[in-house]
Amino acid sequence: MDKQLLLAKLKGGLIVSCQALEDEPLHSSYIMSRLAAAAQEGGAVGIRANGYEDISAIKKSVNLPVIGIVKRDYDDSKVFITATLKEVEEVVKSGAEIIALDATDQLRPNGQRLDEFYVEVRQIFPDVVLMADISTFEEGVKASKLGFDLVATTLSGYTDYTKDHVLPNTDLIKSLAEAIDTPVMAEGGYWKPEELERAMAYGAHACIVGSAITRPREITKRFVASLNK
Template identity: 50%
Template sequence: MDTSKQIEKGLIVSCQALENEPLHSSFIMSRMARAAKESGAVGIRANSVVDIQAIQDTVDLPIIGIIKKIYEDSEVFITPTLKEVRAVCATGVEIVAMDGTTRERPNGEQLSDIVATIRKEYPNTLLMADTASLEDAKYAEALGFDFIGTTLYGYTNNTDGENIANDDFSHLRKLLKDINKPVIVEGKIDTPEKARKSLEIGGFSVVCGGAITRPQEIAQRFVDEIALIK
């Protein structure tokens, strides 16, 4: 089945747990993915080769694969270099996501070179650009990405503190007006209502993570609310 049709107008659940989190385990992430599928999710977003492989062994949903890696010479950390992109592609995931901002990449690599190389080596793999601004989105679209994601909106120096739902999803509306590629809505979608609205506006599909798969964040919201009692 066509991957784009599989994920269109549906929920993609981000099943990730970093090393400092209690649920950091490929086995646990595979079970998260299973729970997501049983709840009606149409896809999974996963971080690291081992997590991707564990999830592939558990569910048959399309996967957006990434590798998060920190390099000292760059702020880019989502599938930042050709090495990580190749590693994710080699797992056979349907979609590989990478930082699609205009920021300088590690080792002086150019995003245009990465895209050109992967198109030759893995012509059937779809590419998603995680962007933070309209400028990023236009840049990624010009490079030929298959999907444009709002993933980094609110997480970069020039968008710090922003939320995709601010001003009635004004950032998303701008992207949908100026970008021709499918826009996957991701980043701070923390309620079912925001997920629904983002698709009603015209988002191609929506990715939710912390609000579903990170119990620390979920519990913290309850604790913070209770703390307001005087």
């Protein structure tokens, strides 16, 4: 799909993140594909998914653009979202239209810096659409200058140096939207419709919501916690 057409399809819409970790009851490519189908019926314009098997199953179930990642832990790095070329290759093979990767200042496996990794990916896959998962304003600006096609606030509050950030970090959306031409995606800690409305008013290209829609264990915990106050 043409990049500009792809970005236009996402603009102003909701992307649903359909992911389940191995220790969660819904961990299953089939279940993720059905969640994606439900999201499409509900009006989602795209899906975010993790892993070759899940992405492949989802691509067979919906006709929406997919933002693909591979989460994998490495002993020598805190980066775990599409950390190396191996993960990029898996996402490309799965058929995802967009590849998202950690674009923070943290060193990647084998001590690789983001700018080195970006060049490596572009040399091998020059035409892929890349989304930068960032945690700070400075990281977002850097990702835009490097040439990422999208910048997402996914990791605000999840890096060691942003743990004090209040989520959702709509102020980060506003500051990035005013500073860069690259489309900014609102992601991270969105639970209420009014939070999405604020993000869009602040200049978000689209919004990505996961836990509030597709993780019933976490949703249940929030309701139980409200009863136990």
